[in-house]
Amino acid sequence: MAKRAAEVDRTEQYPWDNVELLKDAKLIGMTIPTQYGGQGKGWLDAVLAIEALSAACAVTGRIAVETNMGAISAVMAYGSEEQKKMCADMVLAGDKPAICITEPEAGSDANGMTTRADKKGNRYVINGRKHWITGGGVSRLHLIFAKVYDEKNNYEGIGGFLAIRDETKGLKITKREPTMGLRGIPEAVVDFEDMDVPPSALVIPPRGLKKGFADLMTAYNSQRVGAATVALGIAEGAYQLALDWSEKRHQFGRPINEFQGLQWKLADMSIKLSAARALVYNAARSGEGGFPDMLMAAQAKVFTSESAIQIVNEALQFFGARGYSRELPLERMARDVRMFTIGGGTAEVLRNVVAGALLKKKLPQTRDGWGQA
Ligand SMILES: Cc1cc2nc3c(=O)[nH]c(=O)nc-3n(C[C@H](O)[C@H](O)[C@H](O)COP(=O)(O)OP(=O)(O)OC[C@H]3O[C@@H](n4cnc5c(N)ncnc54)[C@H](O)[C@@H]3O)c2cc1C
Numbered sequence: 001m002a003k004r005a006a007e008v009d010r011t012e013q014y015p016w017d018n019v020e021l022l023k024d025a026k027l028i029g030m031t032i033p034t035q036y037g038g039q040g041k042g043w044l045d046a047v048l049a050i051e052a053l054s055a056a057c058a059v060t061g062r063i064a065v066e067t068n069m070g071a072i073s074a075v076m077a078y079g080s081e082e083q084k085k086m087c088a089d090m091v092l093a094g095d096k097p098a099i100c101i102t103e104p105e106a107g108s109d110a111n112g113m114t115t116r117a118d119k120k121g122n123r124y125v126i127n128g129r130k131h132w133i134t135g136g137g138v139s140r141l142h143l144i145f146a147k148v149y150d151e152k153n154n155y156e157g158i159g160g161f162l163a164i165r166d167e168t169k170g171l172k173i174t175k176r177e178p179t180m181g182l183r184g185i186p187e188a189v190v191d192f193e194d195m196d197v198p199p200s201a202l203v204i205p206p207r208g209l210k211k212g213f214a215d216l217m218t219a220y221n222s223q224r225v226g227a228a229t230v231a232l233g234i235a236e237g238a239y240q241l242a243l244d245w246s247e248k249r250h251q252f253g254r255p256i257n258e259f260q261g262l263q264w265k266l267a268d269m270s271i272k273l274s275a276a277r278a279l280v281y282n283a284a285r286s287g288e289g290g291f292p293d294m295l296m297a298a299q300a301k302v303f304t305s306e307s308a309i310q311i312v313n314e315a316l317q318f319f320g321a322r323g324y325s326r327e328l329p330l331e332r333m334a335r336d337v338r339m340f341t342i343g344g345g346t347a348e349v350l351r352n353v354v355a356g357a358l359l360k361k362k363l364p365q366t367r368d369g370w371g372q373a
Pocket of ligand 1: 099109187352
């Protein structure tokens with residue numbers, strides 16, 4: 001996968017061949033319970049696999065995240081038997097589910113979404129637009145969040161619906177975003193035009209015993225740990241390259257790692273990596289038997305994503321001009337890693353989550369203190 005990573009970036013093609021390798025190695029659907037064909041592994045098992053994959057190819061690491069965490073774990077936790085079977089089969093066959101929350105006018109404030117699902121007889125009719133949907137155009141399974149209204153137009157809360165691209169009429173992929181990094185996996189605009197689904201498509205009902213958006217956020221903690229893991233893996237890959245190069249590269253008659261200025265950089269990079277790894281592993285462990293703890297997942301993602309950007313940037317510096325060349329992976333890693341303080345909850349918004357959990361009160365800068373993407 002390391003050898004293919006540059007080509008995946010250059011061609012911007014989804015690495016279907018890597019998906020086959022992941023399937024062969026049983027790294028897809030690891031966390032799906034055994035009765036649905038998975039391996040029933042815990043979050044930490046998935047994290048260890050994702051970390052190693054991401055050091056070689058971040059795009060493949062993200063595919064491993066989204067076939068073990070996020071949407072699939074929400075379905076496994078909250079879905080009906082029928083929904084679980086269908087989604088497990090699709091994921092184990094290699095489909096990376098897409099999770100559709102963000103809208104052009106509702107990003108961090110996901111509760112401000114305007115996509116709506118109107119109950120009409122025994123159907124729901126969904127209209128709206130989502131953007132920055134990872135896998136849009138390659139994913140078949142979509143988990144879509146919308147505001148649900150009853151037949152009298154009373155608002156019931158946010159619910160999560162399943163739809164399948166090319167099967168569910170009215171689901172359209174309308175644009176691919178030209179992204180800075182992680183180019184092998186499309187980010188797309190997804191439109192729903194009178195998308196008509198039966199009640200059996202509803203995985204996370206807006207209210208009742210299941211609490212719609214709150215349940216989504218709980219499940220999403222697994223995806224946040226996964227995102228932190230990809231950033232960690234990229235940083236580890238870059239650090240290792242810098243460490244090796246620092247011995248090989250000679251200037252002023254000695255290996256460059258004999259300069260104290262670079263030794264201290266290596267020391268700082270390794271300290272940040274160890275701290276990030278501990279946060280990520282602990283967050284993963286906190287979720288065994290359920291979902292990772294919200295506070296621990298947010299802390300892990302903020303620290304790891306910000307540290308990883310710094311580590312990759314420093315690693316690139318070790319290579320001098322070569323680091324700036326597309327012939328080496330450092331510039332790609334720098335572009336790829338930049339995403340992780342943004343997607344899946346920005347570092348600022350996750351600091352709000354951390355502060356809200358510490359202070360145990362609603363914060364004025366959030367809509368309800370908790371429900372943020
Ligand atoms: C590569 C990538 C993949 C993605 N994949 C998906 C996906 O699969 N599905 C999906 O639904 N979404 C996805 N997203 C969207 C992502 O979740 C949003 O980009 C993110 O939640 C931020 O929303 P926004 O971009 O609208 O920024 P905005 O919400 O407009 O934020 C702009 C700035 O304001 C800051 N800000 C906003 N509110 C506050 C506040 N209360 N306090 C302090 N600062 C604040 C933000 O931190 C940010 O710096 C993806 C994004 C990227 C980049």
